[in-house]
Amino acid sequence: MLALRTRGLSKTFKVKRKEPGLGGSLRSLFRPQWETKPAVRGIDLDVEQGETVAFLGPNGAGKSTTIKMLTGILHPSSGEAEVLGLSPWRQRAELAYRIGAVFGQKSQLWYHLPPVDTFELIGRVYEMRRDEYARRSRELIRERNRSEETTVFLTSHDAGDVEELCSRVVVIHHGGLLLDEPVERMKRDVLNRKTINVTLADPVSDAALALPDGARVVRAEGRTLTVAVDLRRTAIEQVLATWIGRVRLEDITVEDPPLEETIKHIYGMRQETEAGA
Amino acid sequence: MTGWRFVLRASSGRKAEAVARLTVRQQLAYKTDFLLRSSFLLLILFVFVQLWTAAYGGDSAKVISGFTMKEIVWYLVFTESLTMAAPPLTAKVEEEVKSGDIAVRLIRPMSYLGYHYSTFLSEAVFRCAVHLLVGSAVAWSFVGAPDFGFGWPGFMALSLGALTVAFLLNASVALCAFWVEETAGLQFVLQKLQFTIGGMLLPVDLMPEWLQRVCAWLPFQAALYLPARAAVHYDGAMLLRYAAVQIGWIAVLGALVAFMYRRGVRKLHVNGG
Numbered sequence: 001m002l003a004l005r006t007r008g009l010s011k012t013f014k015v016k017r018k019e020p021g022l023g024g025s026l027r028s029l030f031r032p033q034w035e036t037k038p039a040v041r042g043i044d045l046d047v048e049q050g051e052t053v054a055f056l057g058p059n060g061a062g063k064s065t066t067i068k069m070l071t072g073i074l075h076p077s078s079g080e081a082e083v084l085g086l087s088p089w090r091q092r093a094e095l096a097y098r099i100g101a102v103f104g105q106k107s108q109l110w111y112h113l114p115p116v117d118t119f120e121l122i123g124r125v126y127e128m129r130r131d132e133y134a135r136r137s138r139e140l141i142r143e144r145n146r147s148e149e150t151t152v153f154l155t156s157h158d159a160g161d162v163e164e165l166c167s168r169v170v171v172i173h174h175g176g177l178l179l180d181e182p183v184e185r186m187k188r189d190v191l192n193r194k195t196i197n198v199t200l201a202d203p204v205s206d207a208a209l210a211l212p213d214g215a216r217v218v219r220a221e222g223r224t225l226t227v228a229v230d231l232r233r234t235a236i237e238q239v240l241a242t243w244i245g246r247v248r249l250e251d252i253t254v255e256d257p258p259l260e261e262t263i264k265h266i267y268g269m270r271q272e273t274e275a276g277a
Numbered sequence: 278m279t280g281w282r283f284v285l286r287a288s289s290g291r292k293a294e295a296v297a298r299l300t301v302r303q304q305l306a307y308k309t310d311f312l313l314r315s316s317f318l319l320l321i322l323f324v325f326v327q328l329w330t331a332a333y334g335g336d337s338a339k340v341i342s343g344f345t346m347k348e349i350v351w352y353l354v355f356t357e358s359l360t361m362a363a364p365p366l367t368a369k370v371e372e373e374v375k376s377g378d379i380a381v382r383l384i385r386p387m388s389y390l391g392y393h394y395s396t397f398l399s400e401a402v403f404r405c406a407v408h409l410l411v412g413s414a415v416a417w418s419f420v421g422a423p424d425f426g427f428g429w430p431g432f433m434a435l436s437l438g439a440l441t442v443a444f445l446l447n448a449s450v451a452l453c454a455f456w457v458e459e460t461a462g463l464q465f466v467l468q469k470l471q472f473t474i475g476g477m478l479l480p481v482d483l484m485p486e487w488l489q490r491v492c493a494w495l496p497f498q499a500a501l502y503l504p505a506r507a508a509v510h511y512d513g514a515m516l517l518r519y520a521a522v523q524i525g526w527i528a529v530l531g532a533l534v535a536f537m538y539r540r541g542v543r544k545l546h547v548n549g550g
Contacts, residue, residue, distance in 0.1 A: 074547055096385060101384045122385075124291060124295040125386060
């Protein structure tokens with residue numbers, strides 16, 4: 001069954017065109033000139049249940065506008081969409097129970113109150129059983145923290161994380177669809193990870209590289225290796241220090257992880273290429 | 278009516294209650310805000326006590342348009358407590374529209390107006406209680422103890438209706454943000470109407486005859502004058518009549534607000550990424 005289906009989904013916005021200066025502002029006050037700006041142009045999309053789809057594009061490409069139409073917040077100018085068999089803008093309330101959406105910079109946390117209160121409220125709003133909601137959020141928090149400690153996360157005011165967890169709990173419960181804008185997490189992920197591209201003078205086995213914990217070879221093509229470094233566990237200098245004097249280096253660069261690596265990492269997919277070959 | 282469906286459904290009631298509880302807890306975090314408001318209330322009441330003392334020539338037995346000086350000072354305590362209790366709904370909605378935060382409200386399975394109604398009401402009831410305490414301290418020390426008997430429960434009962442009317446009046450201005458994005462001017466007008474013909478500064482009874490007749494046909498007095506007057510001049514039959522007036526206005530304004538919301542949300546431009 002299709003989770004999501006759109007045909008020719010489009011949205012245009014009407015904006016007032018203003019000429020520069022005071023004169024321009026006055027003219028637009030009395031004789032406004034309207035301009036239609038296309039934000040989303042004819043999207044055809046089929047997504048099966050259980051499928052993970054990345055929806056990418058530069059700033060202003062209409063990604064958010066599309067998500068807003070799929071959640072029913074915006075009415076499209078033309079085209080149609082079906083989400084979990086419902087029409088988003090006609091059946092917004094009904095659909096709301098079954099989708100979780102995290103909007104990049106938006107937050108609905110109650111500042112001054114611990115995030116656990118927001119969790120409670122969200123559970124209530126989605127009409128979930130209290131114990132059910134508590135159990136699921138505990139599970140997800142534990143998974144996120146990779147420890148039994150659930151309070152660590154709950155006291156940190158990381159809006160994005162709390163929102164995402166809220167949405168995930170809801171989606172798992174109601175068997176729906178998660179629409180996500182992982183901007184904050186991507187930024188954090190990029191900050192926490194680096195990639196070292198190294199070309200060695202002589203072929204060397206992985207073991208001889210003696211990489212510290214937190215660094216691992218993700219790709220190897222002949223003498224050129226790509227090493228992913230988790231900066232929370234080890235520093236770039238530490239990795240380099242293990243090599244100096246032990247292996248002969250021809251070329252070395254340190255850079256941010258590529259976009260697709262970051263996306264895979266966020267959604268917990270396995271790295272396809274392991275060292276070897 | 279989308280806006281009022283939440284009142285009718287039991288599950289929605291529980292949602293509203295959860296929001297209300299959180300709102301009150303959030304309020305407790307704003308201690309400085311409360312202190313400032315309360316000291317401002319003290320100042321206003323002190324000024325008005327001086328003014329009315331001069332108007333009554335210090336004669337506590339004198340009656341002007343049916344009000345003794347004591348009654349009029351207590352009347353002010355009630356109207357000020359209610360006025361200052363109303364949270365800035367218009368600014369909140371305008372901010373939500375401008376920043377695009379309205380998106381996270383609209384994707385929740387909870388009525389948008391219902392959400393704002395429960396935060397408005399819970400915040401207002403909580404603040405009103407604090408203001409009444411502070412205001413009573415001033416009035417008590419200058420004009421003497423309140424001996425209104427059933428006036429107190431009368432005030433409590435009509436306050437809920439009054440705050441609901443205040444919410445709907447504010448909501449009808451706030452929802453204009455869906456179209457114009459700038460509602461400060463309208464809000465200013467609404468507030469001044471409430472201060473004057475709503476009977477905040479002085480009871481409608483003290484106004485000229487023709488103005489009283491105009492006021493009777495407007496919703497503003499249902500939000501301030503009616504509960505405050507019921508408090509100082511309690512009368513069972515009058516209480517019922519006042520409640521009926523409030524219910525009437527709640528129905529009319531509720532329909533207007535629900536209509537505006539339905540139209541507005543269709544054409545809403547949700548900002549931001």
